Amino acid sequence: MKTIIEDNIDILVVGAGLGGTGAAYEARHWGRDKKVIIAEKANIDRSGAVAQGLYAINCYMGTRWGENNPEDHVRYARMDLMGMVREDLAFDMARHVDSAVHKFEEWGLPLMKDPKRADLPADDLGKGAYMREGRWQIMIHGESYKPIVAEAAKVNADKTFNRIMVTHLLMDDAQDNRVAGAVGFNVRTGNYHVFKSKTVIVGAGGASNIFKPRSVGEGAGRVWYAPWSSGSAYGLLIEAGAKMTQMENRIVLARFKDGYGPVGAYFLHLKTYTQNAYGDEYESKWFPELAERVGKAYLDTENQHFSHKPIPTCLRNHAFISEVAAGRGPIHMVTVEAFQDPHLEEVGWENFLGMTVGQAVLWAATDIDPKYINPELTTSEPYVMGSHATGCGAWCSGPEDISGNIPEYFWGYNRMTTVNGLFGAGDSVGGTPHAFSSGSFTEGRLSAKAACKYIDDGKAEGINVSQSKLMSVKRKSSNL
Amino acid sequence: MFVATQTFAPLGHSVRVIRDEEKGTIAWKIKFRDGREKNFLSPITTKPWGSTIPDFRNEAEPTAEARNSELLAFEPESIRLDDGGLHTLESNGLKLVEGVYY
Numbered sequence: 001m002k003t004i005i006e007d008n009i010d011i012l013v014v015g016a017g018l019g020g021t022g023a024a025y026e027a028r029h030w031g032r033d034k035k036v037i038i039a040e041k042a043n044i045d046r047s048g049a050v051a052q053g054l055y056a057i058n059c060y061m062g063t064r065w066g067e068n069n070p071e072d073h074v075r076y077a078r079m080d081l082m083g084m085v086r087e088d089l090a091f092d093m094a095r096h097v098d099s100a101v102h103k104f105e106e107w108g109l110p111l112m113k114d115p116k117r118a119d120l121p122a123d124d125l126g127k128g129a130y131m132r133e134g135r136w137q138i139m140i141h142g143e144s145y146k147p148i149v150a151e152a153a154k155v156n157a158d159k160t161f162n163r164i165m166v167t168h169l170l171m172d173d174a175q176d177n178r179v180a181g182a183v184g185f186n187v188r189t190g191n192y193h194v195f196k197s198k199t200v201i202v203g204a205g206g207a208s209n210i211f212k213p214r215s216v217g218e219g220a221g222r223v224w225y226a227p228w229s230s231g232s233a234y235g236l237l238i239e240a241g242a243k244m245t246q247m248e249n250r251i252v253l254a255r256f257k258d259g260y261g262p263v264g265a266y267f268l269h270l271k272t273y274t275q276n277a278y279g280d281e282y283e284s285k286w287f288p289e290l291a292e293r294v295g296k297a298y299l300d301t302e303n304q305h306f307s308h309k310p311i312p313t314c315l316r317n318h319a320f321i322s323e324v325a326a327g328r329g330p331i332h333m334v335t336v337e338a339f340q341d342p343h344l345e346e347v348g349w350e351n352f353l354g355m356t357v358g359q360a361v362l363w364a365a366t367d368i369d370p371k372y373i374n375p376e377l378t379t380s381e382p383y384v385m386g387s388h389a390t391g392c393g394a395w396c397s398g399p400e401d402i403s404g405n406i407p408e409y410f411w412g413y414n415r416m417t418t419v420n421g422l423f424g425a426g427d428s429v430g431g432t433p434h435a436f437s438s439g440s441f442t443e444g445r446l447s448a449k450a451a452c453k454y455i456d457d458g459k460a461e462g463i464n465v466s467q468s469k470l471m472s473v474k475r476k477s478s479n480l
Numbered sequence: 481m482f483v484a485t486q487t488f489a490p491l492g493h494s495v496r497v498i499r500d501e502e503k504g505t506i507a508w509k510i511k512f513r514d515g516r517e518k519n520f521l522s523p524i525t526t527k528p529w530g531s532t533i534p535d536f537r538n539e540a541e542p543t544a545e546a547r548n549s550e551l552l553a554f555e556p557e558s559i560r561l562d563d564g565g566l567h568t569l570e571s572n573g574l575k576l577v578e579g580v581y582y
Binding site for chain 2: 025026028029030032063064069070071083087088091092095096098099102103105106107108109110141143144148151152155156217218219258346349350353354357360361362363364365366367369399400401402403405406408409442445446449453456
């Protein structure tokens with residue numbers, strides 16, 4: 001086992017999913033002469049939560065068509081999480097996110113267009129408005145979403161180290177609470193890697209497999225979130241002493257049984273719906289009881305429809321679980337109506353083929369054609385993560401123009417954790433649910449700009465890690 | 481009949497994929513166990529592979545004004561594709577409230 005040292009790094013990006021790729025790309029824009037290095041556990045072309053593809057971008061405001069303002073998205077996320085959001089961070093992400101999506105389209109990502117919206121004013125991209133799946137979601141042909149976005153990071157980083165699992169962060173000798181790099185090992189060769197860096201942006205993933213997966217038998221190992229998401233987003237930060245938030249929050253999702261196929265496009269675009277074993281709608285039956293428990297602010301059964309407030313995801317899941325517990329399961333998704341329309345059938349299949357192909361394999365293996373058979377749904381095991389409908393992660397500084405007057409929300413550098421020089425993006429930033437792929441990329445960009453400023457302000461001068469400290473970290477990481 | 485907990489994906493099916501970066505397409509052929517087939521074709525990119533990704537080392541340096549602003553690369557024009565600026569609390573008539581409130 002060799003030890004390979006990469007020295008004099010300005011910006012080290014740990015984990016190059018959508019958050020990390022955004023960071024490496026943006027770091028080059030603001031740091032032309034800076035040394036930008038990526039350490040990625042898999043291969044950047046197919047890594048992170050978007051590795052297999054993604055058939056929707058779930059965070060897009062559409063401000064150019066006057067569809068939503070950033071504060072609308074803050075209200076939505078706040079409602080869905082029943083109050084648990086950092087409004088400053090959420091607003092900041094939402095006001096920048098459209099620019100990331102427009103760049104993805106420029107780079108070749110095929111965004112679906114809505115023929116019914118062709119009358120909207122033509123612009124640089126020229127071809128009419130995007131196909132909306134829901135108020136915040138747009139539909140894409142995203143099998144190659146990750147390799148397309150990875151190009152932007154690869155072109156702009158000085159070097160991308162693939163197959164490096166970062167296990168620990170390095171801390172500076174001279175100043176307490178200042179990051180100085182990271183260490184890890186190559187998962188193929190076992191070589192030990194030391195990265196000495198002025199700043200570190202943790203774009204690592206949340207945690208799958210903390211709870212026993214519901215998949216069993218030959219399906220064991222199948223999980224909803226990336227199976228390789230080992231919680232580095234939190235393990236690295238907690239050990240470095242970063243203040244965390246909402247770590248007690250868990251996400252549970254309604255998914256197609258056994259294959260974990262997502263339901264978003266089915267509910268929102270295909271207009272499929274759920275029913276219990278008796279063919280009855282069951283969700284609303286549970287709402288009065290739930291409303292009593294959570295209060296009218298989060299579930300107002302009489303006025304929900306008029307107020308256009310979404311019903312918090314956790315309450316809908318609660319209704320699902322309660323119905324099954326009451327003996328009226330299984331719950332099915334009624335697809336046989338929508339799938340008679342050939343266009344909707346195509347959308348329904350491609351949605352899985354380009355994102356979670358195992359679901360299509362399972363249907364082929366069990367002769368389930370959703371055109372004729374309503375597939376079964378289930379709720380997933382819980383996850384700890386911070387970019388879907390949960391906000392686990394580090395307590396980070398907001399942007400100066402929004403959070404600047406509140407010391408608890410601002411300490412100089414956007415998306416910096418409470419550890420100096422240590423930044424977050426995606427799953428590692430707490431209190432920013434509903435970022436999804438585009439929002440995570442945006443958070444990476446925000447971190448990278450702030451990290452460049454941190455270095456330019458002289459905050460990273462004189463960083464040093466003694467040989468004895470390096471040895472002790474090495475002992476720790478070798479004894480895993 | 482198969483035992484659902486052990487072999488819930490029995491053999492005899494296939495999902496074949498052909499991904500072509502030159503053509504920018506991906507083709508799927510699904511074969512059910514009972515012999516039925518379905519075919520789907522999707523685009524994977526609209527541009528020659530990697531051709532439109534900027535290398536910032538070849539672009540003009542950002543201005544000091546941009547550095548000190550809240551703007552990211554290609555902003556504000558890439559947000560709304562018009563002359564509009566970045567949304568702020570002020571521009572949207574908002575105030576950030578500290579702490580937890582209901």
